[in-house]
Amino acid sequence: MSRAAETAYEKIRSFVLYGEARPGMQLTEEKLAEISGVSRTPVRDAVRRLENEMLLVRSASKRLSIADWSEDEIDEMFTLRAMLEAHAAERAARRIGTADVEKLRDINDRLKQAIRQSRPDIAAFLQANREFHDLILACAKSPRLSKLLPALIEQPVVHRTAHQYSNAELEQSAKDHDELIAAFDAQDSHWAGAVMTSHIRRAFHKFSATARSAND
Amino acid sequence: MSRAAETAYEKIRSFVLYGEARPGMQLTEEKLAEISGVSRTPVRDAVRRLENEMLLVRSASKRLSIADWSEDEIDEMFTLRAMLEAHAAERAARRIGTADVEKLRDINDRLKQAIRQSRPDIAAFLQANREFHDLILACAKSPRLSKLLPALIEQPVVHRTAHQYSNAELEQSAKDHDELIAAFDAQDSHWAGAVMTSHIRRAFHKFSATARSAND
DNA sequence: ATCGCTTCTATTGTATACAATTCTGTCTGG
């Protein structure tokens, strides 16, 4: 994807995630072209990608709208993500080298710095967290997994969850990462997988709890 | 995807799977347009889909070629597929109704018919097998899973495996399906998941064995 | 002869015009 298609992708994506877009909202290719400042051709390209990530949905007959996930779908998303990220951690544990373990340590240090302040820097936390998980995925060396997982990590959900975290919960995340690093050091794939599973499933329940209270 | 894009998809797909295409072979959008008899625009569309299914790969700089999976990638594919199909079976076991269980029985009866002949009809076996697994996936009622799984069930691999099956192995497949149906009847998700796991992993080892002997 | 530069060619990316489809609102007959 070159310049135009790539910028279209990014603009549309941030419009959907951080802009004034609302779930279920209808869109047209032309509007999106306007937003991203390119013609419809690269827009269609970007839209295909976003459809695959299931951020956009093509309604009954080809009309585009912004995805609106049911509670069951979000549960399922977390479950699948837990399965696949645990699997990624297991693979990574068998393949990772000391250099990459060091990198993970560095990233997690930055993550700790971000949260150990009078007011935790959630953006920096999310950034470091993302890098951490991405590096593990890279160490798993599975093209397939790398293609599948992004479709399960929906930024709106991740964001919303992180912004609800208490200090203790942020610390727990950092501790999970420490333990993952320990498991990688020991090249213990079972351990790594188990830590990753509980790491994700804790996030899941945090998310559910806040979603529930928001709906009351 | 309407007419042109859809026909392009199908033509390219069958060219890749059953045509004179070879793994690693380079392709150009124009050649594909020629093959499918439409212009490059819908071809690009189809190519995107096939890239997502990882049947086509975009090499370093945007050049297209036919995917060529390493042994490790195929292992990984089976492992992921086993995880996700087992999960689908578990979900289905909790949601399936008697009508759909009946349908599964019918499909599996057709499958048995196909293999219980002097010369088993592998095409009919594959067809019924596919319907069986598709119906389970539908009963799992998870849009996400439905999007993810197809990227893991590569037809070349499935085909190659099925054509190597002995009569006993074909029968074992049918028996697995019978047991899945029993698990669904009992709404026992653990049972269903376990049967599915072993069903897929057996296929995996059959595939590996024949692949290994073919390489000697 | 080889390395690096330049030019040319092949291939992919983008814009635009037009065709096909689907949606919306209005009108007519009952």
Place this chain on the structure above:
DNA sequence: CCAGACAGAATTGTATACAATAGAAGCGAT
């Protein structure tokens, strides 16, 4: 007042021409 059909508008799909970019070939200097 409602159902169904029709006309018009909006939206998506396709083809084509052209632009940008990557790859290959040729050329000369050392």
